[in-house]
Amino acid sequence: MKITAALLREKNGPFSIEEVEIDEPREDEILVKIMGSGLCHTDLFISYILPFAPFVVGHEGAGIVEKVGAKVKKVKPGDKVVLSFRTCGTCVFCLSGQPAYCLNFPRFNSTGRRPDGSTTMKNADGPVYGNFFGQSSFASYALTIEQNTIKVPDDVPLEILGPFGCSVQTGAGAVINTFAAKAGSSIAVFGVGAVGLSGIMAAKIVGCTTIIAVDVFDNRLALAKELGATHTINSKEADPVKTIREITGLGVDYALDCTGVPAVAKQAVESTHIKGTTGIVGLAHGKPLELDYASVQCGRTVKGVMEGDAVPDLFIPKMVELYKQGKLPFDKFIKKYALKDINQAVDDVHHGTTIKPILIP
Template sequence: MRKIQAAVVRQKGGPFQIEELLQDEPHSNEVRVRIVAVGMCHTDMVARDQLYDVPLPVVLGHEGSGIVEQVGSSVNKVVVGDHVVLTYMWCGHCKPCLRGDSTYCSHFYALNFGGAREDGSTSTFESNSAQTSVHDHFFGQSSFATFALAHERNVIKVSRDAPLELLGPLGCGIQTGAGAVMNALKVNPGSSFVAFGGGAVGLSAIMAARVAGATTIIAADVVPSRLALAMELGATHTINSREADPVEAVHAITAGGADFALESSGRPAVLRQAIDALAIRGTCGIVGAPALGTEANFDVNGVMTTGKRIIGIIEGDSQPDLFIPALVELYKQGRFPFDKLVKFYSLDQINQAAEDSEKGVTIKPIIRLHSLPM
């Protein structure tokens, strides 16, 4: 077994505790990745706070980027030394997976939040006892650690000339916002789009809407600094929801409502605003992650008689092997500057990173774990 350092959550609400653990050898279809950096996502805090039923103790982290250290005997997708981004996990054999809908895998919850591999096994153990397991494989990776074991399925090879320490968030949060616009909503040239929520997902959607050719791009949030950044990233208009009714403001800006809206705050009241802000035949995508069982309401006739659509979106409806490298290329061309969302932290600053994220001080924290070889 290999000794690793990892951030472990042992009780509801945290904190993240930096501990030495033992990590098993890769299975035949697995890849050991030396984690260079890992993004911190709202979903990590959702799991830490037990808004989703994730078993404890657990190593979280699901936006890892790093270098392939070791491959299992049947792995042929990557080789030792490859630069990779880790993304969500899917089974590959259920009906949705077989038809290409991997983000809607029938086993998505178990594989991403169940704290173990598909067969129920774990690879991480207490340092003083190889018989006492710590839950892992969060999103198929558990990358709040110096090394992560992932299935070759959710290991995505990326270009060596891209800044690897920056790329981890493409595996979830950035992919979710950009993919919601490009893959799920299919925002088209000349259309109007509004992002309700100016966090990493919402701002990624703003950038993607610009790439997609939307000509009216609106950001709605309550933090002035985020609204200012949205303008820098491609928004044509902003709305401070504390100072103006966002529904009325969107209708005024668009002369009748937005063609597309995306709700990323996870707040039912904001979802209602996003639906009400739509134009006739408009579409609202839902990507916010509230506690399990959260319910929302809308005006049934207001949706039915206008032909509005409300769709749930997981991981931006993305095929990661195609979409993540595409986002890397857009970044390299200067068309998707997601680096403007980022602030770096060391592993021993992980609790500060979480606090800064929750307070809105930092939009997308990235935890550095290893430096790149010279």
């Protein structure tokens, strides 16, 4: 079947809107008509390294089931769905309810191919790599499987729900699942893009009473205040560690680094009190995180967080319900773009004028 997709052809290069051919769904696959897909920093990170080309990324898709393979029982044509990450389902971490730490995560999400080595798309020149996070949703259609396809209610605006599959799930899950933050506790969120703002909203939901947003963009800090932050710090104007200690006395119970900048992650750790916990969700592959030995030895905890420690089939429906109740108004930081305008969306993200683009095929 012919579809439209945004292809990456060179490192740091622009996306190219092209026609490709997608396979018919195999017996365990689902063909989803994409109604909207979030643009995430993970997609941009792949564009910097581009392990193979041409490559279709996108991993925050939402759409309508078009066709299903013979063995698919979970969804049927016409169902509205959100797409999330894919895992093997059989390793020790998958079986213990921690799928984000799947031992085979790269094989199922970032090789550009199905686990058997085949590609899901092609063009006149040969294979087009995809299957990114089991979907590759920067396209008019995507192939998924039951495991990473989550049915959502009919009474929600489907085209904007894609970020629930990654960025919203990651930020909210870090607070709710990883930290299990308690009512009355304190938290500092470093970097209030889509992931950080989701953490801010989750902190308000669970009852944190001191919620501190740290960023370099005043527009993001203002939005963080609107969504639940009790304090904001522009780190270009004030030392965040010093200011957080002035606000809290001892430091915060929890800190969440969403920047992928090692120096900022270090500030996040140092902003907690001596028994505090820091979650690291930002991407900074290949860069060392240098911490003062004594600052960790005294009792602090530093944890890497993948996908908000969520089980998507359980967590995404809960987030959708919170959104319906007005408690998770993530739509306040999204902006819609036509898929053909993806390069403008990327540029707006880099300049901080858009927090979460939603690409509409």
